[in-house]
Amino acid sequence: MHIQTLAYRPADGPVDEAAERYGRDPAAVVEILRELQQERGRLTGALIQEVARALRLPAARVHGIATFYSMLAGEAPPTRTIRICDGPACILRGAGPLLGKLPTRPDQNWTITRTSCLGLCDLAPAALVRDEQVGPVTLDRIDSSIGRWCGEVSDYRQPRPGETRVLLPDPGAAGFEDGARSALVPQARAGWAWQNVLAHTPEAVLAEVEASGLRGRGGAGFPAGRKWRLVAQELRTPKYVVANADESEPLSFKDRVLLDLRPDLVLQGMAIAAYAVGAAAGYVYIRGEYAAQAERLGAAIDQARRDGNLGRRIAGTEFSFDVHVHRGAGAYICGEETALLESLEGRRGEPRLRPPFPTSSGYRGQPTAICNVETFAAVPQILARGAAWYRSIGDVQTPGTKLYTVLGDVVRPGLFEAPYGITLRQIIEDFGGGLRPGSTFRFALTGGAAGALAPPSLLDVPIDYESAAEGVCLGSGGFLICDQSVSPVKILRELLHFFEMESCGKCTPCRIGTREACRILDRFVAGAGTAQDLERLAGLARLLQTTSLCGLGASAAKPIQSALTHFRECFA
Numbered sequence: 001m002h003i004q005t006l007a008y009r010p011a012d013g014p015v016d017e018a019a020e021r022y023g024r025d026p027a028a029v030v031e032i033l034r035e036l037q038q039e040r041g042r043l044t045g046a047l048i049q050e051v052a053r054a055l056r057l058p059a060a061r062v063h064g065i066a067t068f069y070s071m072l073a074g075e076a077p078p079t080r081t082i083r084i085c086d087g088p089a090c091i092l093r094g095a096g097p098l099l100g101k102l103p104t105r106p107d108q109n110w111t112i113t114r115t116s117c118l119g120l121c122d123l124a125p126a127a128l129v130r131d132e133q134v135g136p137v138t139l140d141r142i143d144s145s146i147g148r149w150c151g152e153v154s155d156y157r158q159p160r161p162g163e164t165r166v167l168l169p170d171p172g173a174a175g176f177e178d179g180a181r182s183a184l185v186p187q188a189r190a191g192w193a194w195q196n197v198l199a200h201t202p203e204a205v206l207a208e209v210e211a212s213g214l215r216g217r218g219g220a221g222f223p224a225g226r227k228w229r230l231v232a233q234e235l236r237t238p239k240y241v242v243a244n245a246d247e248s249e250p251l252s253f254k255d256r257v258l259l260d261l262r263p264d265l266v267l268q269g270m271a272i273a274a275y276a277v278g279a280a281a282g283y284v285y286i287r288g289e290y291a292a293q294a295e296r297l298g299a300a301i302d303q304a305r306r307d308g309n310l311g312r313r314i315a316g317t318e319f320s321f322d323v324h325v326h327r328g329a330g331a332y333i334c335g336e337e338t339a340l341l342e343s344l345e346g347r348r349g350e351p352r353l354r355p356p357f358p359t360s361s362g363y364r365g366q367p368t369a370i371c372n373v374e375t376f377a378a379v380p381q382i383l384a385r386g387a388a389w390y391r392s393i394g395d396v397q398t399p400g401t402k403l404y405t406v407l408g409d410v411v412r413p414g415l416f417e418a419p420y421g422i423t424l425r426q427i428i429e430d431f432g433g434g435l436r437p438g439s440t441f442r443f444a445l446t447g448g449a450a451g452a453l454a455p456p457s458l459l460d461v462p463i464d465y466e467s468a469a470e471g472v473c474l475g476s477g478g479f480l481i482c483d484q485s486v487s488p489v490k491i492l493r494e495l496l497h498f499f500e501m502e503s504c505g506k507c508t509p510c511r512i513g514t515r516e517a518c519r520i521l522d523r524f525v526a527g528a529g530t531a532q533d534l535e536r537l538a539g540l541a542r543l544l545q546t547t548s549l550c551g552l553g554a555s556a557a558k559p560i561q562s563a564l565t566h567f568r569e570c571f572a
């Protein structure tokens with residue numbers, strides 16, 4: 001056997017320099033690949049080999065990573081790529097014809113591709129031009145965006161009538177530096193109030209969060225206090241806190257708005273969680289498409305460090321905690337908590353088998369509290385104003401407020417904050433400004449792509465995590481309102497296209513099942529579906545629900561089953 005001893009080589013080129021900057025940590029492979037792609041234009045085979053050498057990883061593994069993430073896999077330089085969203089809100093606002101015209105576009109210097117929901121649904125049809133978030137796009141505006149057009153800005157500083165605001169800024173809050181996209185810097189600096197938290201024991205902080213009834217905002221509504229307690233009870237250290245800012249669920253852009261307006265609240269919530277469970281480090285895993293929000297978060301972290309709110313021996317106590325931002329690179333599945341952990345550790349974002357759960361074996365195999373950005377953002381107010389105050393807001397079963405998005409055929413699409421338990425009718429009439437003139441309600445896609453199609457008979461169901469049993473899903477809070485002109489079958493086809501594209505491919509039912517279901521729906525949209533197709537579709541939904549390895553495959557079954565229950569006559 002020939003054994004080759006590799007002598008240590010100092011940094012001698014851009015690849016080594018990039019690797020050195022990350023301490024040659026294999027977990028940083030995605031970030032290193034992205035940096036090099038940005039510098040060199042694209043990731044060639046030779047560059048991948050170089051990265052593998054610099055990180056002492058097998059080249060096959062680095063190649064596997066580079067081809068997994070959509071923002072790395074492209075053939076064209078990202079600096080000359082326009083990605084147009086083909087998600088349901090954008091399709092409803094005209095992305096379809098736009099995408100259809102793309103191949104005939106004469107401009108050879110720019111590559112235009114389609115992509116899954118960009119989290120810019122309020123700017124539909126939306127696009128990423130280089131790293132810039134722009135919308136609503138038209139063919140003319142694509143030309144301008146290459147030049148100077150920066151897209152429109154949705155301003156959520158002012159509440160809509162009827163909103164209850166806990167997370168979003170109060171009207172007239174001071175501190176915006178340069179318009180809607182800047183953070184509330186002065187308020188963020190004043191608001192940490194560490195003394196109030198550190199005056200209590202970690203157990204007392206934990207008990208307060210448990211008493212508040214705070215539930216996870218990532219979609220499933222798991223009690224946050226219970227999750228933190230599981231981590232606190234673990235004896236192994238180090239422990240970690242992770243904020244899930246992957247937000248790739250079609251129709252959801254609430255975390256983007258929170259990170260735009262209140263990055264300080266998210267950081268404070270993470271720091272309080274760390275104190276309660278005994279963690280010394282935290283990560284925000286943010287989707288790659290949110291470059292502006294990652295930058296804003298980085299600035300808020302720097303500010304907090306300068307003010308002594310993050311770092312070693314906070315407020316003169318023994319407690320130390322710091323936060324790092326980790327950018328994803330384009331993969332919906334990385335929102336699933338175990339896929340997120342794989343990605344954070346520098347691998348393809350493929351879900352792990354559970355148990356063990358992240359609370360006992362999470363980041364680097366250590367106890368980890370992973371919560372959604374919005375979940376963490378609720379914590380500082382709970383600590384400041386008390387669990388009883390929080391419980392007094394909204395639903396008994398699910399207290400507090402939630403960020404909702406209302407999109408589609410309403411007068412004022414966008415985002416608002418309200419308690420749990422509101423109905424679809426309230427979402428449309430009170431917060432969406434009513435249906436657009438000439439529109440009649442036909443159905444709503446509730447709870448995002450992983451949710452259900454709800455017919456008019458469900459307009460008055462109070463919505464929370466339990467209402468899925470009645471046919472209206474909450475999920476991460478996204479609602480697409482569709483009028484008489486929208487076909488439930490076409491929307492369903494778009495959803496299955498999304499699941500097919502985003503399936504990680506690790507398990508067969510999801511890899512093949514989403515593709516098969518999409519082909520069947522193609523036939524129905526073309527008017528060529530058969531009774532056998534309908535039976536096969538129902539069977540595939542059962543298969544996806546019962547045999548998929550993770551929630552993505554199981555989620556794909558939900559919109560199919562709701563469409564078959566309420567709109568079977570539309571499959572003709």
Ligand SMILES: Cc1cc2nc3c(=O)[nH]c(=O)nc-3n(C[C@H](O)[C@H](O)[C@H](O)COP(=O)(O)O)c2cc1C
Pocket residue numbers: 215216217218219220221222224244245246247248249332333334335336337338370371372373375550551552
């Ligand atoms: C396919 C899939 C995608 C998900 N995407 C997200 C996401 O983007 N953000 C998120 O917070 N949770 C997402 N989740 C849920 C996470 O797995 C996890 O439950 C959540 O981050 C826990 O936070 P919470 O308790 O605050 O809700 C996703 C789950 C699945 C199955």
Ligand code: SF4
Pocket residue numbers: 333350351502503504505506507508510511548549550551552553554
């Ligand atoms: S269900 Fe889909 S996304 Fe989840 S592990 Fe299987 S193939 Fe991957």
Ligand code: FES
Pocket residue numbers: 085086087088089090091116117118119120121122124125126250251252
């Ligand atoms: S940005 Fe297009 S559907 Fe969300």
